[in-house]
C-alpha cells in the first residue's frame with residue numbers, strides 16, 4: 001500500500017496530549033480595590049476560591065488589584081516577583097483551588113526599577129508567565145485626564161504568551177490594548193485568547209474600552225477579555241469598570257457595569273477556527289504590497 005508522507009509518520013506524533021482542551025470556563029473578577037494592600041489581596045484570594053466553586057478553570061484579576069492605581073502609590077506597594085507577599089498568596093490560592101490564575105497586575109520592584117507586572121500561575125501554583133507592561137500610559141487630555149506612568153515606571157520589552165492545556169493565551173495590560181501591532185504578534189504566535197487586566201478611566205472608558213476590545217477581537221479573530229477594578233468614585237483615579245468578554249466574532253458575550261462582580265463564561269477555541277476559516281483574512285493579507293510600500 002502506498003503511504004502518503006503524512007501516513008508515514010507514526011500517529012503517536014500527532015495525538016494531542018490527554019490534558020488538551022477545546023473549551024474552558026473563565027472567571028473575570030471585577031473587584032473593589034482600596035488602600036489596604038492585605039485586604040485587597042485577601043479579597044482577590046477569596047474571589048479565586050468562589051470562582052473555582054462555580055466551576056472556573058481560569059480566573060483573571062484586574063490591573064493593580066493590590067494597590068490603588070496612581071503613580072504616587074507604586075513605590076510604596078511594589079514588591080519583588082515572585083518572592084513578594086502578593087505573589088506568594090496568588091501561588092498558594094492557585095494551588096489550593098487547582099485553577100490557573102492570571103494575577104491582574106501589581107507594582108513590581110526589580111533593583112531600582114518599577115514595573116506594572118502581570119503574573120500567571122498554573123493549578124499547581126507554579127509561575128508560568130510574567131509580563132511587564134510594554135506601553136506605558138502617558139496621555140494628556142486637557143481638563144480631563146493627564147497621566148504619566150513613565151515618571152515612575154519602566155517599560156517591559158517582551159511579548160508574553162502562555163499555554164493553558166493546549167490553548168495559547170496572550171497577556172497585555174490596559175494601554176497595551178491600543179496597540180494593534182502587539183495583539184497581531186500574539187495572534188501570529190498562535191493565541192486564541194488575549195487577556196488584558198486594565199483600568200480605563202471616566203474619559204477614555206466610555207469612548208474606547210469596548211470599542212478597542214471588539215476591534216482587537218475582530219482584527220485578530222480571537223477571544224478578548226478585559227478585567228477592570230470596580231469603580232470607586234472616592235479614589236484619585238476613577239476606573240471605568242465594565243469588565244467584558246468578547247468572542248472571535250467581535251460580539252460582547254458579557255459585560256459588567258461599575259459595581260463589583262464576576263463574569264463566568266465558556267471560552268471555546270472552535271469559534272476561533274470557525275471565524276478564521278469563514279472569513280480567511282489571515283491568508284489574504286497582501287503583505288507583498290504592504291512590504292513594498294513600506295520599503296519605499
Ligand SMILES: O=C(O)CCC(=O)C(=O)O
Nearest residue numbers: 137174175199200201204
Ligand atoms: O488607554 C487608556 O485610555 C487608559 C489606559 C490606562 O488606564 C492604563 O494603561 O492603565
